Amino acid sequence: xxxxxxxxxxxxxxxxxxxxxxxxxxxxxxxxxxxxxxxxxxxxxxxxxxxxxxxxxxxxxxxxxxxxxxxxxxxxxxxxxxxxxxxxxxxxxxxxxxxxxxxxxxxxxxxxxxxxxxxxxxxxxxxxxxxxxxxxxxxxxxxxxxxxxxxxxxxxxxxxxxxxxxxxxxxxxxxxxxxxxxxxxxxxxxxxxxxxxxxxxxxxxxxxxxxxxxxxxxxxxxxxxxxxxxxxxxxxxxxxxxxxxxxxxxxxxxxxxxxxxxxxxxxxxxxxxxxxxxxxxxxxxxxxx
Amino acid sequence: xxxxxxxxxxxxxxxxxxxxxxxxxxxxxxxxxxxxxxxxxxxxxxxxxxxxxxxxxxxxxxxxxxxxxxxxxxxxxxxxxxxxxxxxxxxxxxxxxxxxxxxxxxxxxxxxxxxxxxxxxxxxxxxxxxxxxxxxxxxxxxxxxxxxxxxxxxxxxxxxxxxxxxxxxxxxxxxxxxxxxxxxxxxxxxxxxxxxxxxxxxxxxxxxxxxxxxxxxxxxxxxxxxxxxxxxxx
Numbered sequence: 001x002x003x004x005x006x007x008x009x010x011x012x013x014x015x016x017x018x019x020x021x022x023x024x025x026x027x028x029x030x031x032x033x034x035x036x037x038x039x040x041x042x043x044x045x046x047x048x049x050x051x052x053x054x055x056x057x058x059x060x061x062x063x064x065x066x067x068x069x070x071x072x073x074x075x076x077x078x079x080x081x082x083x084x085x086x087x088x089x090x091x092x093x094x095x096x097x098x099x100x101x102x103x104x105x106x107x108x109x110x111x112x113x114x115x116x117x118x119x120x121x122x123x124x125x126x127x128x129x130x131x132x133x134x135x136x137x138x139x140x141x142x143x144x145x146x147x148x149x150x151x152x153x154x155x156x157x158x159x160x161x162x163x164x165x166x167x168x169x170x171x172x173x174x175x176x177x178x179x180x181x182x183x184x185x186x187x188x189x190x191x192x193x194x195x196x197x198x199x200x201x202x203x204x205x206x207x208x209x210x211x212x213x214x215x216x217x218x219x220x221x222x223x224x225x226x227x228x229x230x231x232x233x234x235x236x237x238x239x240x241x242x243x244x245x246x247x248x249x250x251x252x253x254x255x256x257x258x259x260x261x262x263x264x265x266x267x268x269x270x271x272x273x274x275x276x277x278x279x280x281x282x283x284x285x286x287x288x289x
Numbered sequence: 290x291x292x293x294x295x296x297x298x299x300x301x302x303x304x305x306x307x308x309x310x311x312x313x314x315x316x317x318x319x320x321x322x323x324x325x326x327x328x329x330x331x332x333x334x335x336x337x338x339x340x341x342x343x344x345x346x347x348x349x350x351x352x353x354x355x356x357x358x359x360x361x362x363x364x365x366x367x368x369x370x371x372x373x374x375x376x377x378x379x380x381x382x383x384x385x386x387x388x389x390x391x392x393x394x395x396x397x398x399x400x401x402x403x404x405x406x407x408x409x410x411x412x413x414x415x416x417x418x419x420x421x422x423x424x425x426x427x428x429x430x431x432x433x434x435x436x437x438x439x440x441x442x443x444x445x446x447x448x449x450x451x452x453x454x455x456x457x458x459x460x461x462x463x464x465x466x467x468x469x470x471x472x473x474x475x476x477x478x479x480x481x482x483x484x485x486x487x488x489x490x491x492x493x494x495x496x497x498x499x500x501x502x503x504x505x506x507x508x509x510x511x512x513x514x515x516x517x518x519x520x521x522x523x
Contacts, residue, residue: 165391182341
């Protein structure tokens with residue numbers, strides 16, 4: 001019994017990471033209808049940026065977020081204004097193709113610079129610290145921090161979207177671009193800010209990913225799929241739904257892995273397919289009206 | 290001649306190869322209400338879209354307060370003091386009534402229009418401020434759209450078909466508030482299919498027919514017959 005409790009708890013905690021993969025993806029699609037195929041590779045890019053920062057400055061990975069997050073946000077803004085804004089229009093295809101190309105460029109660029117060797121960020125003692133929740137159920141400090149950070153990120157996004165002028169601008173631009181311009185909103189700048197925010201979340205996700213497990217330039221596409229699955233399970237447009245989507249995916253994978261280690265990914269994909277078949281709008285779609 | 294706030298000089302506008310406006314000229318003086326009437330497809334909305342920068346004229350000039358508006362993008366035009374109440378209201382469905390109004394004030398131009406002042410003008414909106422804009426009746430949505438445009442403290446307010454799809458009593462109610470808006474020093478262009486309403490509310494009338502100005506004059510001097518002739522092109 002406690003064995004299964006442990007499994008589910010680990011699944012919930014990893015679900016926080018998946019929710020962070022998903023939040024940036026969902027934000028971009030929501031604001032500008034852009035499906036960012038390079039999202040997973042940008043997560044890996046953030047991990048490498050953190051690797052450089054930690055190695056150069058000798059600081060620990062969590063502290064490196066103070067530098068990695070703004071760096072990724074600036075990259076996001078520049079990417080949007082310099083490249084992606086030019087692909088946006090009535091057609092969904094050009095941004096899809098351009099971000100697909102971007103994904104290949106990032107992967108190969110990282111391969112060229114850092115080789116295909118696996119890397120990992122060392123966070124020191126907190127990586128192995130654990131404590132007992134109840135008799136026989138153990139929680140690692142790092143996964144717990146990661147989950148709490150994910151909840152904080154989702155809560156902050158929720159506040160930003162519904163309580164600030166920037167969030168209002170995001171929602172208005174998403175609703176009706178030409179009229180948003182009539183309100184004095186430069187939609188190119190609004191999109192830039194959305195991508196900056198998305199990549200700031202990517203930075204946090206990338207650092208936790210890199211502390212938790214080995215990474216190399218090729219792992220981005222699998223993170224993209226986890227992100228997509230969490231978004232679709234949760235329902236587009238709902239922040240807390242995205243967190244729930246991540247948790248459901250994490251728990252499914254953990255249960256699959258417990259039954260047979262080879263079933264980890266399969267179980268996650270199966271859970272996703274079942275929800276897609278039964279409830280294609282996701283579990284917590286945005287209430288329209 | 291009084292000072293022209295808006296001076297549209299012989300503009301041509303196109304949708305691709307289709308020419309929608311042919312040498313259209315129009316003048317709005319400070320404090321004046323100008324009605325633009327015409328049948329469906331006469332180019333009324335195109336004229337407004339060109340003035341606010343959603344479309345660029347291929348020929349001709351648009352001067353606002355003596356300076357060319359040129360090919361300025363829409364988000365800059367509002368900062369200069371031109372606001373549009375779009376046809377069909379086009380409120381932001383994900384925003385509440387108050388958020389719709391607040392986003393109208395995004396450009397932060399100074400002036401008399403604040404949330405409180407808009408709620409004074411349309412008290413019904415104050416009661417519904419926290420509701421989604423989609424839950425309002427058509428008339429209330431139109432009031433929100435007008436309030437949203439006023440929040441940018443424009444000097445020129447363009448109203449595109451504000452009576453469209455509304456019950457006559459609601460239209461009269463909304464038109465009854467226009468003098469209070471003009472009293473704050475605004476100039477108005479109202480685009481209307483409801484000719485009687487337009488004549489009643491305006492000082493100057495322009496009648497568009499197939500992209501050309503077919504008739505213009507002071508509202509009180511134009512006869513119904515002349516307007517009908519220009520409107521229907523008979």
